[in-house]
Amino acid sequence: MATESIQDIKRRIKSVSSTERITNSMKLVSAGKLRKAKAIFEKTNENSHFITNTIQELFNSGSEIPQEYLAGNREIKTTAYIVVTSGRGLCGGFNSNIIKEAQREIDADWEPPVIVAVGSKGKEYFEKHGYEIHSSYLAPPESISFLETKELSAPILEMYDNKEIDEVVLIYTSFISTMEQQVKNEVILPFEVETDPEFMTTNKFVEYEPSVEAVFNYLVPKFVETKIYSAVVESATCEHAARRMAMENATDNAREMLDDLNLNYNRARQSAITDEIIEIVAGSEAQS
């Protein structure tokens, strides 16, 4: 009896310790990827702020701006959701948080949504639940290039221009710190114009070439592309952070289990030895 349970415990120790080794190395890999992703993310973030600011200045500069991109210009019926998830699992609640938020937003709409999935997890979920996926990007998000986001954003802009969609919402995970990430949904089209009083005071003459309208028409798609690009980059950063956390927890749990198992193993071994000694003593007593 005792020897069998020793065998069992030994087997479990072996499997748990190999799991621990895997999770631990995944944690290290994620930590490395996180560092790299964070560097790109910080740069991208800066640049996307720059584009946003320029657009805002344009709004405040004159009245010749095409109205179709402004909020309140037309009734919002169909919404396009760009759902940014990851392509791989084992990152805690990262994907399910995003999907839950997206589902909540979609349930609040009357019209069927247009879904653009970045990352296979989101695509799989919405496909399973009978939604139509308009387009998707499935390669690992950390290696996305700006040109590839263009391929995603071009059809969205076209649909917006053709009035097939009236709103574009980006749902992604926003990076707060390596310990904390938050699901964010952001309306990227139409623009909510904030007439910032501070901008108005710097009423300097600005030369626009070829024209305000041309500059604006260049900036709008740029803005959407940059937003999507930076969301994907940010989400990749979060994914690594989330995975690092998940793997750290898994490693900690595995170590705890190993401690318990080792204790049990030693107890079982000890009781087996005690049994044997009792048997020997009993045997020798019987002989004498």
Added chain:
Amino acid sequence: MATNSVRLEVITPSKLFYRGEVELVIVTTLDGDEGFMAGHVWACKLLDVGELWIQEKGAAKNEWRVAAVSRGFIDVKDSIVIYTDAVEWSEDIDMDRVLSEKAKAEDWLVKHPDADEDSAEMQNAKLILAKAEIRKNVADGGHRH
């Protein structure tokens, strides 16, 4: 002689390409080449596929840093910001890649002689050709040499 300098930043979606004090920066706008120096009137202009010439602060009159730019815009205020999708220093241009891209685009044009002038593919092929041309020029030192 103390010439005024202006702060220049060249940014792309994924990185800060250049940051520094410059005396003169020349870019290709949609209407042709244009130079900007400190104290320029505020402007916001779209850039074509073209060359970017930077004369850094304290550099000699004929000392330039040259880069190839593929579209974007220049934002001139108290400092100058150039935003572009892609930019490369002349010394970083990979000529083999440029030539292979160019060959691909030319190949496409030969195969589709009756393609619509305004179609996306046609525009794209032309853009690739223009980019290749500029990069080739820039790699050779730019048209001002």
